[in-house]
Amino acid sequence: xxxxAPVLNYAQLAPMLIVLGGALIGVxxxxxxxxxxxxxxxxxxxxxxLVAAFAALVRVRNQSSVDAAMGSVGFDGAGVLLQGTILxxxxxxxxLIADQENFTALAAAVPGSSEERExxxxxxxxxxxxxxxxxxxxxxxxxxxxxxxxxxxxxLEMLSLPLYxxxxxxxxxxxxSQESALKYFLLGAFSSAFLLFGVAYLxxxxxxxxxxxxxxxxxGGSGNDVFLLLGIAxxxxxxxxxxxxxxxxxxxxxxxxxxxxxxxxxxxAATKVAAFGAILRIFYVAFxxxxxxxxxxxxxxxxxxxxxxxxxxxxxxxVKRMLAYSSIAHAGFLLAGVxxxxxxxxxxxxxxxxxxxxxTVGAFGVVTLVRDSAGEVTDLNRWSGLGKRSPLVASVFAxxxxxxxxxxxxxxxxxxxxxxxxxxxxxxxxxxxxxxxxSAIAAFFYIRVxxxxxxxxxxxxxxxxxxPSALTTTTIAVTSLITLILGIFPxxxxxxxxxxxxxxx
Amino acid sequence: xxxxxxxxxxxxxxxAPLAVxxxxxxxxxxxxxxxxxxxxxxxxxxxxxxIAQDALFLGIVQIVVYTGAVMMLFLFILMLVGVDASDSLTxxxxxxxxxxxxxxxxxxxxxxxLIGRATLGREAAGLVDANSEGNVQALAKLLFSTYVxxxxxxxxxxxxxxxxxxxxxxxxxxxPRATQxxxxxxxxxxxxxxxxxxxxxxxxxxxxxxxDVPALLPDGSAAPNSIxxxxxxxxxxxxxxxxxxxxxxxxxxxxx
Numbered sequence: 001x002x003x004x005a006p007v008l009n010y011a012q013l014a015p016m017l018i019v020l021g022g023a024l025i026g027v028x029x030x031x032x033x034x035x036x037x038x039x040x041x042x043x044x045x046x047x048x049x050l051v052a053a054f055a056a057l058v059r060v061r062n063q064s065s066v067d068a069a070m071g072s073v074g075f076d077g078a079g080v081l082l083q084g085t086i087l088x089x090x091x092x093x094x095x096l097i098a099d100q101e102n103f104t105a106l107a108a109a110v111p112g113s114s115e116e117r118e119x120x121x122x123x124x125x126x127x128x129x130x131x132x133x134x135x136x137x138x139x140x141x142x143x144x145x146x147x148x149x150x151x152x153x154x155x156l157e158m159l160s161l162p163l164y165x166x167x168x169x170x171x172x173x174x175x176x177s178q179e180s181a182l183k184y185f186l187l188g189a190f191s192s193a194f195l196l197f198g199v200a201y202l203x204x205x206x207x208x209x210x211x212x213x214x215x216x217x218x219x220g221g222s223g224n225d226v227f228l229l230l231g232i233a234x235x236x237x238x239x240x241x242x243x244x245x246x247x248x249x250x251x252x253x254x255x256x257x258x259x260x261x262x263x264x265x266x267x268x269a270a271t272k273v274a275a276f277g278a279i280l281r282i283f284y285v286a287f288x289x290x291x292x293x294x295x296x297x298x299x300x301x302x303x304x305x306x307x308x309x310x311x312x313x314x315x316x317x318x319v320k321r322m323l324a325y326s327s328i329a330h331a332g333f334l335l336a337g338v339x340x341x342x343x344x345x346x347x348x349x350x351x352x353x354x355x356x357x358x359x360t361v362g363a364f365g366v367v368t369l370v371r372d373s374a375g376e377v378t379d380l381n382r383w384s385g386l387g388k389r390s391p392l393v394a395s396v397f398a399x400x401x402x403x404x405x406x407x408x409x410x411x412x413x414x415x416x417x418x419x420x421x422x423x424x425x426x427x428x429x430x431x432x433x434x435x436x437x438x439s440a441i442a443a444f445f446y447i448r449v450x451x452x453x454x455x456x457x458x459x460x461x462x463x464x465x466x467x468p469s470a471l472t473t474t475t476i477a478v479t480s481l482i483t484l485i486l487g488i489f490p491x492x493x494x495x496x497x498x499x500x501x502x503x504x505x
Numbered sequence: 506x507x508x509x510x511x512x513x514x515x516x517x518x519x520x521a522p523l524a525v526x527x528x529x530x531x532x533x534x535x536x537x538x539x540x541x542x543x544x545x546x547x548x549x550x551x552x553x554x555x556i557a558q559d560a561l562f563l564g565i566v567q568i569v570v571y572t573g574a575v576m577m578l579f580l581f582i583l584m585l586v587g588v589d590a591s592d593s594l595t596x597x598x599x600x601x602x603x604x605x606x607x608x609x610x611x612x613x614x615x616x617x618x619l620i621g622r623a624t625l626g627r628e629a630a631g632l633v634d635a636n637s638e639g640n641v642q643a644l645a646k647l648l649f650s651t652y653v654x655x656x657x658x659x660x661x662x663x664x665x666x667x668x669x670x671x672x673x674x675x676x677x678x679x680x681p682r683a684t685q686x687x688x689x690x691x692x693x694x695x696x697x698x699x700x701x702x703x704x705x706x707x708x709x710x711x712x713x714x715x716x717d718v719p720a721l722l723p724d725g726s727a728a729p730n731s732i733x734x735x736x737x738x739x740x741x742x743x744x745x746x747x748x749x750x751x752x753x754x755x756x757x758x759x760x761x
Binding site for chain 1 (some may be wrong): 544616619620622623624649652653654658661664665668671672674675
């Protein structure tokens with residue numbers, strides 16, 4: 001038997017390898033580093049590896065190859081853009097995570113026990129969140145560039161596992177946080193099983209696990225369409241669960257509410273980019289020629305997701321749950337870009353993902369600031385009159401909400417406009433109508449929150465806005481600035497995406 | 506061309522229904538241990554199928570790793586939690602169970618009807634072909650050439666799992682455990698020398714010497730530190746006053 005050694009293109013894999021290396025150093029620091037300096041060194045390693053990974057990505061931005069890792073990883077313009085987006089969002093989220101007020105002092109302590117009190121007095125810190133975040137980021141970087149189903153599955157697990165864990169590490173209301181982590185884990189494992197089931201059917205159909213092989217089988221017309229249909233359906237279940245599309249959304253409000261707010265921001269923004277990246281690649285590359293098999297179902301899911309997310313968000317009384325339902329609605333808008341199945345759809349989706357991810361991190365960053373003596377205040381009633389007491393924080397939050405609503409002069413408007421016009425160009429009128437209608441519904445509840453903050457009298461119950469740490473300030477300032485710039489002057493980014501976004505086949 | 510020999514067909518039709526029945530039984534039985542044992546049976550059946558289809562290595566791994574290691578961990582944890590512990594099966598949302606059963610039956614029916622009609626559309630390659638260089642060798646070749654990247658990445662997944670287990674389960678001792686020497690010093694330097702010779706034994710001598718009765722101090726009151734804290738917390742402590750001499754019925758009845 002002859003064995004040819006595998007050839008890996010290390011330059012193109014460098015961003016992932018750097019992030020993984022940073023995570024491993026983080027694990028070693030946890031094992032051997034002195035407790036006093038752990039937080040500072042972990043933060044340094046995390047930020048340094050994210051920045052280094054971004055630099056490594058910039059170095060290879062113009063390369064493209066199907067063979068970055070023996071056919072498992074495809075490296076192309078769209079992949080570079082998605083990976084870059086994930087790295088930027090991760091960096092901004094790490095600044096929020098660095099404010100350890102959000103995390104429990106000792107995850108193993110039973111909530112309410114004397115051990116928990118002691119750990120709080122000793123000011124212990126769960127610095128393991130840094131390597132866990134890096135592992136999740138590495139999985140997210142791999143997810144949108146994987147070009148075979150096995151790598152896709154491994155990447156999915158790699159990004160999910162740390163998130164399941166970190167969702168349960170909230171400092172306050174720990175039982176709710178642990179419940180949300182368990183829910184996320186069980187439902188996530190269930191959806192991964194669906195994805196694997198789909199992988200098995202697609203292998204049966206095409207005799208190949210690579211996207212290119214599946215695409216060749218579809219164009220060749222060989223094989224049985226039942227297997228193809230089942231494979232597409234099950235893989236879609238697994239992927240749509242990650243983005244929280246209806247009817248696979250049930251986990252997201254609970255997990256968004258229970259998880260520490262910094263993790264919620266990271267999860268909401270970066271997971272969505274990674275998962276939509278993978279969805280775009282698999283539907284644009286592998287399933288494009290079987291369009292008529294999946295389009296009707298996906299159109300239906302997109303419309304239901306938009307409408308359900310927007311309508312249910314109206315009734316929410318908790319700001320994190322409201323943002324969760326808003327993210328469900330946004331998943332519906334983003335599916336419009338997948339359904340468009342065109343170059344303009346791809347460009348619009350990538351722009352939307354960038355704009356939405358940045359605004360989401362910023363919005364959750366603001367949520368961490370509104371606190372009372374027992375921790376964060378997420379009850380919307382207690383946010384009333386916030387604009388009179390802390391006009392700056394309330395205005396920044398209002399600005400992010402306007403961006404979610406898609407009001408002109410914010411990045412959200414450009415994103416929504418381009419994604420709906422891409423859907424319209426390819427003839428998906430139903431999507432367009434549903435999208436515009438649910439945007440209008442969504443605008444109602446965003447603006448209701450703004451009215452609540454600025455035109456209601458403040459309640460005197462100890463709710464106050466804390467002075468943010470320097471890192472949190474940086475995140476909120478940078479995200480709001482990017483959201484504003486993309487709203488006023490989006491042309492450079494749009495042109496850049498248009499010139500470089502493509503999927504290699 | 507892949508041919509299925511009669512013995513294999515007989516084995517399949519004998520084992521497959523058993524596997525399906527035990528898989529369904531796994532969901533229906535009330536006790537967790539029974540469920541785990543049924544799962545073990547499903548895994549063993551699968552391993553036999555793998556071996557019958559020439560995937561020798563996969564079959565052995567299935568038995569060693571899943572049935573051997575993972576299942577034993579399952580049982581181990583069940584024993585730790587308590588074999589008799591049963592889940593609360595009350596529905597928190599009314600009517601959820603019939604809806605779930607209907608949906609599951611519908612979904613299963615849909616799958617069966619679809620897959621029943623499916624054909625592969627081409628000849629299966631067969632494992633004789635894939636195993637021409639040896640089963641383990643062919644697997645190794647794939648793992649270290651074509652799938653080397655996902656294979657390596659899985660290592661990160663395992664590290665994440667280990668780190669996660671540490672985060673969730675590792676207790677940080679806030680104060681170092683007192684050594685025997687420190688404990689002895691503390692006993693003698695304490696507020697009273699009463700504890701220097703050890704705690705008093707429970708029980709009222711000659712009357713009731715069980716562990717759940719506190720000892721009586723010279724003044725007739727109960728000595729609280731003679732009883733284990735666990736028994737006190739559980740409320741399993743008897744009043745020692747009922748064993749005081751004045752309370753005891755001391756009329757003697759003559760026994761024949």
